[in-house]
Amino acid sequence: MDLENYRLYIFIGLVAVLGLAEFALPIYKNRQHTLWRWTTNFGLSFFSTAIVRFMFPFAAAGFAQYIASEGIGLFNWLHFQDYFALIAAVLLLDMAIYWQHVLAHKWPLLWRLHKVHHSDQQMDVSTAVRFHPFEIMFSMLFKFAVIAALGAPPMAVILFELILSSGALFNHSNIRIPKTLDRLLQYIIVTPNMHRIHHSDKRIETDSNYGFSISLWDRIFASYTANFDADKDITIGLKESADQPTYNFLWNLKFPFKKK
Numbered sequence: 382m383d384l385e386n387y388r389l390y391i392f393i394g395l396v397a398v399l400g401l402a403e404f405a406l407p408i409y410k411n412r413q414h415t416l417w418r419w420t421t422n423f424g425l426s427f428f429s430t431a432i433v434r435f436m437f438p439f440a441a442a443g444f445a446q447y448i449a450s451e452g453i454g455l456f457n458w459l460h461f462q463d464y465f466a467l468i469a470a471v472l473l474l475d476m477a478i479y480w481q482h483v484l485a486h487k488w489p490l491l492w493r494l495h496k497v498h499h500s501d502q503q504m505d506v507s508t509a510v511r512f513h514p515f516e517i518m519f520s521m522l523f524k525f526a527v528i529a530a531l532g533a534p535p536m537a538v539i540l541f542e543l544i545l546s547s548g549a550l551f552n553h554s555n556i557r558i559p560k561t562l563d564r565l566l567q568y569i570i571v572t573p574n575m576h577r578i579h580h581s582d583k584r585i586e587t588d589s590n591y592g593f594s595i596s597l598w599d600r601i602f603a604s605y606t607a608n609f610d611a612d613k614d615i616t617i618g619l620k621e622s623a624d625q626p627t628y629n630f631l632w633n634l635k636f637p638f639k640k641k
Contacts, residue, residue, distance in 0.1 A: 388543050392547075402554065407555050409504070417628040419507045425513070426510035429518075441524050441538050445537075449535060457532035467536060473527075479591055479592055483604070495512075496637070497636050499587065500625070500636060503617055515637070545593055551571075552570075553573070553576060557611045569596060571593060571594060574610065586606060
């Protein structure tokens, strides 16, 4: 069994565990259209994955293997030690995804795609995989460019993608965490309460807390907004799609191309 399969099994296991935890310790209790939302959100993920597999000859780890075999990228040119390259590549890839996320909010063309993610009117573990296929394609190209520039080791890419997907599932989950514990965790990782601010329908709050896994980048680049209170009233979603069938699969595919 290769590491990519392990990553898939960990992903499925986390979805199951976090999904069960959401029923035991929810922040939002009055959820609607749950079955439709989960079908749509995971349907978007499966559809995007199929397109990416068809469009690209490599997954990210496979591309990193090709880069390593050709000796391309900064770490390969400077002959960094394996352990240093591993740690540095994971951190730099995570920072790059932070800036990709910022760009998705600041560049109008990318925002049209990224707002599919923010149009979800509720937030739970399924929201973590709710992205338009075109945004996933852009994200893959962006990731390839960063991997090539760094010469990121294949193991670092696999580890980074595992951290990224696990972190996204956790911080989108509808799980109530005690305030004191949440305050401590936010010094290291992005928690559901921290990321809930990012999904607010208030744009000033949406344009903060861009991190997906570690909270370091939001603190360094002054985009951090604190929230440790699970009872704080935050309306999830976008004002422009508040009265729309955001739980509909076809609606999500067409949303970026609709006139305001």
